[in-house]
Amino acid sequence: MRADVMVAEDDEKQAGLVRLYLEREGHAVTVVSDGRAVLDRVRHHEPDLLVLDVMMPHLDGLEVLRVLRGEERELPVLMLTARSTEDDLLTGLGLGADDYMTKPYSPRELVARIRTLLRRTKRTTSPAGRGVSVGGLRVDPDRHEVSLDGVPVDCTPAEFRLLEAMAAEPDRVFTRQRLLEELHGFTRYVSDRTVDMHISNLRKKLEPEPRRPVRLLTVFGVGYKLTDPTTATRHHAR
Structure with missing residues (x-):
């Protein structure tokens, strides 16, 4: 399932690695390196999924997520962080993150998590929902x-x-x-x-x-x- 994925990561090497794995999966990938750029890009062209690093310049990932959810955007968000304490994790989930991975992580597992999120959020055009x-x-x-x-x-x-x-x-x-x-x-x-x-x-x-x-x-x-x-x-x- 091809998707537009935005990767918000200020570590150029790490962002390049994630891009490589996602493009191999067939996704279109946009990389941004600071929180303000994330908000600007999302508002102009919302991706299918956002991979969001917590530690970024100008505006950190938690604040970015707070703004996005405050704008009532349903964009799926997978957070990445070097922090591994439960309080940090719960802060991200409390703000509306859909999944959470701590660094260092396996790029293959990241791709698998993204695949799962995209499958869960896929919309259909069925005229009669089975709600x-x-x-x-x-x-x-x-x-x-x-x-x-x-x-x-x-x-x-x-x-x-x-x-x-x-x-x-x-x-x-x-x-x-x-x-x-x-x-x-x-x-x-x-x-x-x-x-x-x-x-x-x-x-x-x-x-x-x-x-x-x-x-x-x-x-x-x-x-x-x-x-x-x-x-x-x-x-x-x-």
């Missing part, structure tokens, strides 16, 4: 769209994947490990807090009171479930 609804929440995998009471909701690819899985089986309790497996990319690198961060972000978008959720419920000691707030009982959950 599922849970209460007023509708998730349409064919169109890659989410709406709440008819109003579109912008979700990152990772958020969409979690909603897609949970909406397919409403009221089923998903363990954190099961949800990590749905993400296909975080499992070996992060803790259960990854899922907690994505759920927290989704609650901000879907719940009238995120601290008192009625759709995305916590089942203590187990995980999460998606339910219809008009019919759900809240036994052992909040």
Whole structure:
């Protein structure tokens, strides 16, 4: 699947290596070396996916991501960083990153992660989506769209994947490990807090009171479930 990929990396050698591997995969690659240039390029021609280094001149990758998500762009973002602490990782995920790799990394694995993200975010032009609804929440995998009471909701690819899985089986309790497996990319690198961060972000978008959720419920000691707030009982959950 050919895609337009932007690589934001100020290390010329590293950027060249990533470009080489991605072009071998058949992708068109644009390389930029500072955060301001990323924002300018994305606003003029949004790529299919952004590989975003955290440490860049003028504007770091986290600030770039904060701006892009503030503009409600659904652009898939894979972050690269030399930092490996969980707090740094969760900051990136909290801002809406879809995947995260720490340096040094294997270029082949990077390409595989990109392939997975692109497959997850591929849109189709099917006129009749096979979407599922849970209460007023509708998730349409064919169109890659989410709406709440008819109003579109912008979700990152990772958020969409979690909603897609949970909406397919409403009221089923998903363990954190099961949800990590749905993400296909975080499992070996992060803790259960990854899922907690994505759920927290989704609650901000879907719940009238995120601290008192009625759709995305916590089942203590187990995980999460998606339910219809008009019919759900809240036994052992909040």
